Amino acid sequence: MPNTAAPVAVSPLSDRLLAMSESATIAMAKKGRELAAKGVDVINLSFGEPDFQTPQYIKDAAKKALDDGYTFYTPVPGIPELRQAICDKLKRDNQLDFQPSQIVVSTGAKQALANAVLSLVNPGDEVIVFSPYWVSYEEMVKLAGGVAVPLVGTREHDYKATAAQLEAAITPRTKLIMYSSPCNPTGAVFSREELGAIAEVLARHPQVYALADEIYEYINFVGEHVSLAQFPAVADRVITVNGFSKGYAMTGWRLGYLAARQDIATACDKMQGQITSGTCSITQRAGVAALAGGRASSDEMAAAYRRRRDLVLELVKDIPGLDTPTPSGAFYIFPEVSAFFGRTAPDGSTIRNSSDLALFILNDAHVSAVSGEAFGAPECMRFSTAAADEKLVEAFRRIKASLAKLA
Structure with a gap:
């Protein structure tokens, strides 16, 4: 039958x-x-x-952009005015020197992180993820075919991974490290001394890049915010990611960016061009106003x-x-x-x-x-x-x- x-x-x-x-x-x-x-x-x-609520001056800039008919496609990596404003911000707040061509504006910092991971990581590459980590880091690495290697910080060290731990974790297959400071979820902040020690380790391993998530930069209760890219020995291997959602209460606007060495920025531009192209034109005009308005x-x-x-x-x-x-x-x-x-x-x-x-x-x-x-x-x-x-x-x-x- x-x-x-x-x-x-x-x-x-x-x-x-x-x-x-x-x-x-x-x-x-x-x-x-x-x-x-x-x-x-x-x-x-x-x-x-x-x-x-998003500050009123930012909302007003968005309304003006809409009234001015600013409703067309934008360049994939962002409008020139916003990329220049981001360069100015990075110089003012972080002592980092970038050209607008090294900035890629994305639909939120999450997309900027994904662009960088997908542009750098090959199948089988190891990515050291400082742990505890934001929930999407590991999944982004998996999506790229990489192997996430958690580097667990201890409670005694405020859950921050140390330079000694990093040195011990690097292998010939290590391509990238990922971390956030201030950290989501712990709220820990890496000091200048801690990041300096991490930079010294990375300097000894020129095949390893770093993805520094600084989205909580402005919500810092201990004073100085330090960017890993400030250390000259590793500056050209650090991709700095930031955005507007936390510091400017612009979550629904979906606006983030990365700053990187020119070839990496160009690669992220290429990646984004095949997935979303440029982010919302109105949002970008609001971002220009946000940065122009300072930090008050x-x-x-x-x-x-x-x-x-x-x-x-x-x-x-x-x-x-x-x-x-x-x-x-x-x-x-x-x-x-x-x-x-x-x-x-x-x-x-x-x-x-x-x-x-x-x-x-x-x-x-x-x-x-x-x-x-x-x-x-x-x-x-x-x-x-x-x-x-x-x-x-x-x-x-x-x-x-x-x-x-x-x-």
């Missing part, structure tokens, strides 16, 4: 897509929105999004983030089991939560890891946060402190009550 069994379905999706994880921050925000759609009052501490609004927001950090640190002192270091920048806390692993929830389920704990807090306290597993630190959890003061107070009141239910 003929075989009438239904054929086994074969996924049409590519292997690279199937191997890729969904962004954990986006996944938790989605779960929070699903609960909110059912009428639940969810406090979202999963997204790294300022709750401030950014500094005001940074002062508020520092106050909120201090508020949250006081709140978590009253929650047994949350071991929370003091972040030096960005707008997150990243407590160790392993004290709750193995405990039992009221429904009888066991909290096995930080993902379970994040889901428990979401469903019981109606507060969304992100498991540390996605950041390379499974014993931790990330909470955004970018929400308004009253929301933070209410969120951690709920969290304290929920965690007390775990037996």
